[in-house]
Amino acid sequence: MAEAPLLSVKDLVVEFPTRRGLVLRAVDGVSFELRQGEVLGLVGESGAGKSITGAAVIGLLEPPGRIAGGEVRLKGERIDQLDRGAMRRVRGGRIGMVFQDPLTSLNPLYTVGQQLVETIQTHLPLSPAQARQRAVDLLVEVGIPAAERRIDSYPHEFSGGMRQRVIIALALAAEPELVIADEPTTALDVSVQAQVIAVLKRLCREKNMAIILITHDMGVIAELAHRVAVMYAGRIVEIGPVRDVVKAPRHPYTRGLMGSIPDPAAEADRLTQIPGAMPRLNAIPSGCAFNPRCASVLDRCRRERPSARVVGSSEVACWLDDEQLRRSDLQAVVAR
Amino acid sequence: MTETSAAPAPVRTRPSLRERIAAAWDSDIAYSFRHSPVTIVAAVIVLLLLFGAIFGPWIAPQNPFDPGSLNLMEGKTAPLTPNMFTGKTFLLGTDDQGRDVFSTILYGSRVSLFVGFAAVAFSMVLGVTLGLIAGYRGGWLDSVIMRTADIQLTFESLLVALMIFGFTRTLIPPGSQNELAVPVLILAIGLAEWPQYARTVRGVTMVERNKEYVQAARVIGLHPAIIMMRHVLPNVLGPVLVIATLGLALAIIAEATLSFLGVGVPPTQPSLGTLIRVGQEYIVSGEWWILLFPAVTLLALALAVNLLGDWLRDVLNPKLR
Amino acid sequence: MIAFLIRRIAQAVLVMLVVGFVAFSMFRFVGDPVSIMVGQEATAADRAAMAERLGIDRPFPVQFARFVGNALNGDFGISYRVGRPVMDLIQERLPATLELALCAAMFALVFGIGAGVYTALHRDGALSHAAMTLSLIGVSLPTFLIGIGLIFLFSVELNWLPSFGRGQVVDVGGWKSGFLTQSGLRSLVLPTITLGLFQMTLIMRLVRSEMLEVLRTDYIKFARARGLHDRAIHYGHALKNTLIPVITLMGIRLGSLVAFAIITETVFQWPGVGFLFVASVQAVDVPMMASYLVLVAAFFVVVNLVVDLAYYRVDPRLRTDHATARS
Numbered sequence: 011m012a013e014a015p016l017l018s019v020k021d022l023v024v025e026f027p028t029r030r031g032l033v034l035r036a037v038d039g040v041s042f043e044l045r046q047g048e049v050l051g052l053v054g055e056s057g058a059g060k061s062i063t064g065a066a067v068i069g070l071l072e073p074p075g076r077i078a079g080g081e082v083r084l085k086g087e088r089i090d091q092l093d094r095g096a097m098r099r100v101r102g103g104r105i106g107m108v109f110q111d112p113l114t115s116l117n118p119l120y121t122v123g124q125q126l127v128e129t130i131q132t133h134l135p136l137s138p139a140q141a142r143q144r145a146v147d148l149l150v151e152v153g154i155p156a157a158e159r160r161i162d163s164y165p166h167e168f169s170g171g172m173r174q175r176v177i178i179a180l181a182l183a184a185e186p187e188l189v190i191a192d193e194p195t196t197a198l199d200v201s202v203q204a205q206v207i208a209v210l211k212r213l214c215r216e217k218n219m220a221i222i223l224i225t226h227d228m229g230v231i232a233e234l235a236h237r238v239a240v241m242y243a244g245r246i247v248e249i250g251p252v253r254d255v256v257k258a259p260r261h262p263y264t265r266g267l268m269g270s271i272p273d274p275a276a277e278a279d280r281l282t283q284i285p286g287a288m289p290r291l292n293a294i295p296s297g298c299a300f301n302p303r304c305a306s307v308l309d310r311c312r313r314e315r316p317s318a319r320v321v322g323s324s325e326v327a328c329w330l331d332d333e334q335l336r337r338s339d340l341q342a343v344v345a346r
Numbered sequence: 347m348t349e350t351s352a353a354p355a356p357v358r359t360r361p362s363l364r365e366r367i368a369a370a371w372d373s374d375i376a377y378s379f380r381h382s383p384v385t386i387v388a389a390v391i392v393l394l395l396l397f398g399a400i401f402g403p404w405i406a407p408q409n410p411f412d413p414g415s416l417n418l419m420e421g422k423t424a425p426l427t428p429n430m431f432t433g434k435t436f437l438l439g440t441d442d443q444g445r446d447v448f449s450t451i452l453y454g455s456r457v458s459l460f461v462g463f464a465a466v467a468f469s470m471v472l473g474v475t476l477g478l479i480a481g482y483r484g485g486w487l488d489s490v491i492m493r494t495a496d497i498q499l500t501f502e503s504l505l506v507a508l509m510i511f512g513f514t515r516t517l518i519p520p521g522s523q524n525e526l527a528v529p530v531l532i533l534a535i536g537l538a539e540w541p542q543y544a545r546t547v548r549g550v551t552m553v554e555r556n557k558e559y560v561q562a563a564r565v566i567g568l569h570p571a572i573i574m575m576r577h578v579l580p581n582v583l584g585p586v587l588v589i590a591t592l593g594l595a596l597a598i599i600a601e602a603t604l605s606f607l608g609v610g611v612p613p614t615q616p617s618l619g620t621l622i623r624v625g626q627e628y629i630v631s632g633e634w635w636i637l638l639f640p641a642v643t644l645l646a647l648a649l650a651v652n653l654l655g656d657w658l659r660d661v662l663n664p665k666l667r
Numbered sequence: 668m669i670a671f672l673i674r675r676i677a678q679a680v681l682v683m684l685v686v687g688f689v690a691f692s693m694f695r696f697v698g699d700p701v702s703i704m705v706g707q708e709a710t711a712a713d714r715a716a717m718a719e720r721l722g723i724d725r726p727f728p729v730q731f732a733r734f735v736g737n738a739l740n741g742d743f744g745i746s747y748r749v750g751r752p753v754m755d756l757i758q759e760r761l762p763a764t765l766e767l768a769l770c771a772a773m774f775a776l777v778f779g780i781g782a783g784v785y786t787a788l789h790r791d792g793a794l795s796h797a798a799m800t801l802s803l804i805g806v807s808l809p810t811f812l813i814g815i816g817l818i819f820l821f822s823v824e825l826n827w828l829p830s831f832g833r834g835q836v837v838d839v840g841g842w843k844s845g846f847l848t849q850s851g852l853r854s855l856v857l858p859t860i861t862l863g864l865f866q867m868t869l870i871m872r873l874v875r876s877e878m879l880e881v882l883r884t885d886y887i888k889f890a891r892a893r894g895l896h897d898r899a900i901h902y903g904h905a906l907k908n909t910l911i912p913v914i915t916l917m918g919i920r921l922g923s924l925v926a927f928a929i930i931t932e933t934v935f936q937w938p939g940v941g942f943l944f945v946a947s948v949q950a951v952d953v954p955m956m957a958s959y960l961v962l963v964a965a966f967f968v969v970v971n972l973v974v975d976l977a978y979y980r981v982d983p984r985l986r987t988d989h990a991t992a993r994s
């Protein structure tokens with residue numbers, strides 16, 4: 011691959027120092043790359059560190075959380091050490107963000123148009139009239155009917171699905187190269203979810219925009235993502251093309267995760283049905299973090315942490331050898 | 347904050363009162379107390395002042411309100427300076443009548459604390475009772491009680507106390523004004539503060555009312571109100587304690603203010619507020635100690651109680667933060 | 668909008684009626700209303716005429732209605748203590764109280780909101796910690812002690828500012844104003860701080876906690892994610908949302924300025940209504956107390972109405988017609 015990837019995250023570590031002196035590692039050595047126009051799904055149980063990873067990339071960690079190691083590069087240029095002003099220009103300018111809850115993501119006191127125009131003018135040198143025109147165009151693009159009129163409505167005058175479209179329009183205000191979408195459909199009615207997914211898919215294609223798609227919904231992943239990264243306890247355990255990871259998962263954790271969904275393409279199910287629970291951040295087991303729940307656990311797993319290695323078209327972090335990882339009858343998860 | 351978000355507490359069934367107290371004592375309260383120097387200092391101040399107030403008559407060098415023990419020649423003696431006529435020294439000086447300021451403070455905080463505690467007790471009993479009734483009975487009774495509380499809360503409680511005080515006094519024959527002043531004051535301050543309790547208790551009661559055990563109790567023939575009290579009161583213990591502590595500071599300040607305005611306790615039974623009112627006259631002439639020491643005592647008392655209340659609120663009810 | 672207004676006004680009227688009823692009860696059942704009305708040294712004929720006029724023998728509701736009618740016309744009877752119509756006394760002294768309350772309100776609002784926003788934005792700054800500690804002392808510090816402290820420092824020790832009275836006032840169409848002379852303005856300084864300081868600390872704490880709350884919301888996070896300038900986020904998005912809940916409580920806080928004016932006026936011997944009221948409580952001057960009660964209630968009710976309207980102005984969610992709300 012000659013050209014630099016759009017986004018490259020290497021050995022990212024995010025820590026939260028606590029008041030009692032303990033340091034919690036929410037993200038521990040995460041690496042992945044993203045090409046232009048590529049959609050990367052980020053899945054894993056609640057608390058796996060998906061949102062924190064997204065926030066770290068866009069420089070939105072809430073203090074006391076901080077990037078304690080690794081690097082984030084956008085088109086080869088480091089963005090994890092930029093000063094406030096430069097990072098602010100990256101946010102919204104080159105990387106957009108969509109949050110989960112459309113009901114609370116918009117400021118209730120300003121019209122949709124005011125919020126769009128404000129964002130546009132922050133990043134692009136446009137006159138108020140031009141910015142307003144662009145705002146209308148954006149609303150049309152995300153599929154808001156009668157955009158000319160609706161632009162002067164307040165957020166509470168829109169339905170949930172429409173609001174999420176507005177939020178996508180806001181994220182796209184300055185034509186970012188990358189959008190981080192943190193559970194963009196979770197809070198929506200099922201019927202509306204498909205529409206929002208369709209909008210994202212179309213925009214991604216038309217604008218050659220890359221997306222990091224954080225979700226629990228394998229249906230959404232199957233629909234939208236090109237590759238998937240599976241996170242567990244702050245680490246990526248498996249990353250690879252959607253078809254491989256979903257249809258032929260290698261890592262015992264991924265197997266458990268996928269095993270809980272009969273047919274990923276058909277029925278969207280939540281990923282929380284693996285027996286046992288993910289460890290708390292203050293009690294992550296040494297070695298492979300998954301070892302207390304893993305049925306194939308080896309002695310070594312308790313001592314040494316596996317690093318990612320290429321297995322087929324994916325990368326997997328597990329001590330089992332390739333042979334074992336390929337077996338379809340591998341016992342993955344301890345049944346309780 | 348950080349620890350709690352990382353470790354969600356396991357869901358448990360409702361623990362008994364004793365378990366709850368024991369658990370709270372083991373973990374949060376004791377820990378937080380030990381680790382908050384400010385709170386410890388506040389507690390020590392409150393305890394010292396309480397001790398002084400309770401045992402004042404035995405600690406005080408003189409009874410400042412027994413005319414026989416006063417010597418006019420000793421008037422306006424500065425602190426720790428021998429009196430020029432008798433050569434006696436007074437820790438905090440004396441006022442114009444030759445009263446030992448330290449003794450007047452001991453006697454004064456006695457009155458202040460008594461009125462404060464009594465007013466809080468009164469408003470607590472009143473508020474909790476009305477809250478239970480409003481929450482349990484509902485309907486028009488609930489409306490009347492809570493409307494009244496709403497209206498009263500719109501007004502500054504000090505003003506309400508002043509109004510009630512004035513109103514009550516119109517009903518008392520002039521001859522008994524002085525001797526009834528303290529009970530009237532307690533009534534006025536207490537009546538001004540009840541809505542807080544009522545609101546909290548009513549909320550909890552309404553939740554409990556619909557629970558099964560209340561229905562069950564009715565079947566056994568027990569009066570549901572009795573059962574409920576047993577279940578509601580432990581649930582409101584925390585909030586009520588917080589309101590009461592912060593209310594104590596308010597009540598002490600209210601009493602001092604009313605006495606300062608000259609409408610509180612009679613001059614024969616001065617509280618800290620009265621002492622400050624009297625001392626105020628001497629700041630121009632340079633006898634600063636007559637004013638300063640009672641003022642500092644009042645401030646220390648109010649501040650310490652407020653700090654304790656703040657701390658309690660944080661420990662018992664993190665949601666309120 | 669109309670329904671909202673009507674409900675609010677109905678509530679206000681109800682409150683006023685309740686307060687009026689309390690005032691009336693004081694008036695009617697405490698002491699001898701006839702001598703209250705005609706004054707102490709009236710002749711028997713006067714008394715009979717007044718008894719007739721008051722309609723003491725009429726049914727209770729009729730009497731109450733008459734009382735309300737009189738009150739609406741500004742007739743609250745004659746002060747026990749001074750022997751003059753209560754309304755005249757109040758009118759004379761109202762400007763002093765209102766000017767003081769206005770200054771204190773401005774002081775409390777400007778500094779309270781400013782400090783609240785500052786401490787919320789610079790949560791861990793040294794200045795913020797100092798302000799928060801001071802505010803806790805401020806909350807525990809009785810108003811009269813603040814006043815005495817200020818007098819001691821600025822009047823007695825430094826001799827910069829007057830310690831009592833209003834200074835020179837100028838009569839502007841019956842309104843005696845202290846705003847127009849230097850001594851009048853100087854006299855306002857200490858009472859303004861005394862009256863405003865407590866409210867300021869409360870407003871500051873309120874604004875701070877609300878603002879911190881707002882800064883944690885999703886829409887502020889989203890505003891940051893959109894790369895907006897800090898200034899726009901803090902003073903555009905966050906402050907506006909902060910002020911919505913704060914407005915309501917601020918109404919109550921400003922209303923209580925009137926209550927605390929009683930104390931401030933006593934400390935500074937400020938010739939206002941509060942000073943008058945304390946004297947009347949001491950003297951058990953029933954008509955004076957009753958009318959002060961009604962007056963203060965009216966003030967509270969008006970402030971609360973204004974606050975409701977302000978609320979309505981700021982929050983678009985209240986303004987929408989629900990029929991067309993969702994699409």
Ligand SMILES: Nc1ncnc2c1ncn2[C@@H]1O[C@H](COP(=O)(O)OP(=O)(O)OP(=O)(O)O)[C@@H](O)[C@H]1O
Pocket residue numbers: 026034036054055056057058059060061062063072074075291348349351352353
């Ligand atoms: N401010 C904080 N202080 C301490 N720990 C935190 C903080 N914020 C998040 N964490 C921890 O970081 C871990 C990762 O959180 P994150 O929000 O990234 O999870 P997630 O994978 O997005 O989960 P979900 O699917 O529930 O959104 C969690 O264990 C969480 O408890």
Ligand code: SF4
Pocket residue numbers: 261262263298299300301302304305306307308311316327328329330
């Ligand atoms: S086999 Fe070992 S390394 Fe692989 S997932 Fe299980 S515990 Fe982890």
Ligand SMILES: [Mg+2]
Pocket residue numbers: 060061062192
């Ligand atoms: Mg998340």
